[in-house]
Amino acid sequence: MDLSAFSEELAEIEGKINDIFRALSNGFQKLEKIKDPNRRSRQLEELTDKMRECKRLIKEFERVLKEEESRNTRDTVKLLNDKKQSMIKELNSYVALKKQQANTLDNKRVDLFDGPSAGDGFGEENVLLASSMTNQQLMDQGNQMMNETDQAIERSKKVVEDTVNVGAETAAALKAQTEQMSRVVNELDSIHFSIKKASQLVKEIGRQVATDRCIMGMLFLIVVGVITIIIVKIVNPHNKNIRDIPGLAPPANRRLLWVPNNN
Template identity: 70%
Template structure:
């Protein structure tokens, strides 16, 4: 039996969610019989329609999982899984037909075939709008399968767009990482330059202090030389000036007393 087929955890989870929605749909239609207010009936039908849309999405996801696992499963398992999918589609279409019956009883003579993603202006959708009383179960199944195929194509296009978006995001992330690394290197270089400028500033200050000290020494020596030159000039111009001490080596030579020898005339005798 199809219900006893061995399935993966993903398929079991999806089937469980579909079964939960089917139970909710069954309970919802039972409650709908007890509602007498047309407005409340319309609201209840809208809620049930939302659950049917969710069931259709889950059935499409169930079908995609079957296709993904098809290559690794035996042919018998794949056949049973497809039968299970067809069974769920039939059950969903029965709820769709039931919804159309209630909608027709509320005064809607024309109802729209259950469709998730197509717009009302699509010619394909317009061609699928039929009277509920003229559609058999097989026609509902065929129309549902066709709509599911169209939805599957739309989903595949959406997946391609998502993959392209992810690729662009990855490239952007790589580019941002490269720019971040480059900014880190620039910051390190700026820190090195700042340290070099600080050391150079300290060196310039030290050199400035040394130059200032050398200038002071040179000025002091210049004053000493000027003083010595001034004294020399004064001594040369006015050597008799006693107010200026003699500079060693520049004073005039002291007068020497010459000792005269008395010569006694020859032949003189005392």
């Protein structure tokens, strides 16, 4: 039912009440998942405060309804009263749920100083209710719990310290690996430079070898040519072509160093 058609003030109050009902529903669902008694207690207190606010708003709704009763018809007043009763009924359901959760929480608080459960490997003879414990026993039990808490804190500190040490060692290892990778990169650059210089040197040597081969080839051809001319001269001394070669042809008029005596 849309109350804005009857009164904007009533519609506004109804909207706030519905918001609280949604918050209560979500809050009790969340409460079922909380295992820690202290957190459950705080959550229950918050829900109780919301129920008080809801009760105040319902009273405000009833006050405005009475003020506007004379301006509304009998049917309208009946509908608004039914709406009020519906909100009261829903609030009472949350109040009953709150009492149930509170009783459960009180039962858990009674067992606060109980010994370990049988599932932890201890028998029921070690279970001692706080209501049957003397002040000295309560103090001893509290001291024992404090010692266990201190031991747990020390273990947590040890875990944190070990984690920090592992982190420092990991950072040092990463730094060493980074430096090693830098050295490897530098060595690769040096190798690349050496390979480049070696390639240039091989090219220069190849050019020198090619030049030497050309010179050797020319010398070989000259030697072969000279040897060929000598052989041809010996075999065919009357060859005019050979005579025309300077240095190989005999002189036309050769003087004899010794003239024989006719007498």
